[in-house]
Amino acid sequence: MILELLKLFFVFFRIGLFTFGGGYAMIPMIRQEMLNGRYLSVDQINQFIGIAESTPGPFAVNIATFAGYHTFGVIGAVFATLGVVLPSFIIILLIAYYSDRFIKTFIAQTILSFLKPVILGLILAAGLGVLLHAIIGNYLEEVTFDYIALIIFGVVMILSRVFKKLTPIHLVLISAFMGVVLYLL
Amino acid sequence: MKKNEYLDIFLTFFKIGLFTFGGGYAMIGVMHKDIVEKKKWIDDETMLELITISEATPGPFAINGATYIGYQHKKFLGSLCATLGVVLPSFIVIILVSLFLNAFSENIYIQNGLKGISAGVSVLIFNALFKLSKKVKMNVINVTLLVIAFLVSFFTNFSIILLLLITGLLGFLYALYKGGRKA
Numbered sequence: 001m002i003l004e005l006l007k008l009f010f011v012f013f014r015i016g017l018f019t020f021g022g023g024y025a026m027i028p029m030i031r032q033e034m035l036n037g038r039y040l041s042v043d044q045i046n047q048f049i050g051i052a053e054s055t056p057g058p059f060a061v062n063i064a065t066f067a068g069y070h071t072f073g074v075i076g077a078v079f080a081t082l083g084v085v086l087p088s089f090i091i092i093l094l095i096a097y098y099s100d101r102f103i104k105t106f107i108a109q110t111i112l113s114f115l116k117p118v119i120l121g122l123i124l125a126a127g128l129g130v131l132l133h134a135i136i137g138n139y140l141e142e143v144t145f146d147y148i149a150l151i152i153f154g155v156v157m158i159l160s161r162v163f164k165k166l167t168p169i170h171l172v173l174i175s176a177f178m179g180v181v182l183y184l185l
Numbered sequence: 186m187k188k189n190e191y192l193d194i195f196l197t198f199f200k201i202g203l204f205t206f207g208g209g210y211a212m213i214g215v216m217h218k219d220i221v222e223k224k225k226w227i228d229d230e231t232m233l234e235l236i237t238i239s240e241a242t243p244g245p246f247a248i249n250g251a252t253y254i255g256y257q258h259k260k261f262l263g264s265l266c267a268t269l270g271v272v273l274p275s276f277i278v279i280i281l282v283s284l285f286l287n288a289f290s291e292n293i294y295i296q297n298g299l300k301g302i303s304a305g306v307s308v309l310i311f312n313a314l315f316k317l318s319k320k321v322k323m324n325v326i327n328v329t330l331l332v333i334a335f336l337v338s339f340f341t342n343f344s345i346i347l348l349l350l351i352t353g354l355l356g357f358l359y360a361l362y363k364g365g366r367k368a
Binding site: 014016017018019020024025026027028029032036043046047049050051052053054055056057058059060061062065066069070074077081084085087088089091092093095096097104106107108109110111112113114115116117118119120121122123124125126127128129130131133134135146148149150152153156157160167168169171172174175176177178179180182183184 | 202256264297336
């Protein structure tokens, strides 16, 4: 049990240590780590992205708490959340204590400028992965085509482009509502 | 009196954590209003410094911001109170949501609602992508990096951590090369 908890802690420590850009930049790595460690299923992760966006707080903390809780209950949630928070905490403390000069150097800025487009590519892959999973499911097991999912995606996409004021919470609620209605028909 | 100051830090960040949805850039706005304008714990310049540091270091802005501001205001204990404060609301809310989902997971309406969320949620990811892509110049190097990262991540299970490390190393070598040519 202790070993499993420590493993969970270090999975999230790694996630906290290697995600730049926060929020959505974390999704690709969280997906990979959760699936490899079998902490959450693809469905659970996809649904949780919506839940994380409709609840307060940073995505990384939300999904750490969620995955930890689903694996080992409250104690799991504590270990996972501590894991994801500690790298930032330690690094920022060190920077605040010593100096923030390195961050502004040419080398640090160049490394960052290389990382940014890579993160965009990762987010694109994550978005497409989530969309395809909703529409054709796990195509390795059986090929299905969920046209209702495609309709929901289309409507929500159009709404979010037309009404720029809609927040993620609105979009998640609209998606959930359409799911409740359309899947019953 | 001292005790109250730490409690003040904790409660201020607890409120920020509780009422900020969407994290990241939404958080910057709220922190500026509460910390710079109201509490005056840090000034505008420190806030800008914090944003730069946060972008260049891993982890969510909320945690980075809370740790940095807490430290600037009241050293280590301040950063501890601030970070605990900003994390706790998420932690509590998500456990409550998990309890609720477990209790109602058999319910057909909840299941259909979750299926709907699965279908719509990629819109949120694409919207974030549009926003973030405005901050990246689309030159040959960047587009190449973007496409390679997409292909590797979409079609293989290659470690994302390794991919980021390799990219960072490339950036480092490029910086040395450029710096060397300047000198």
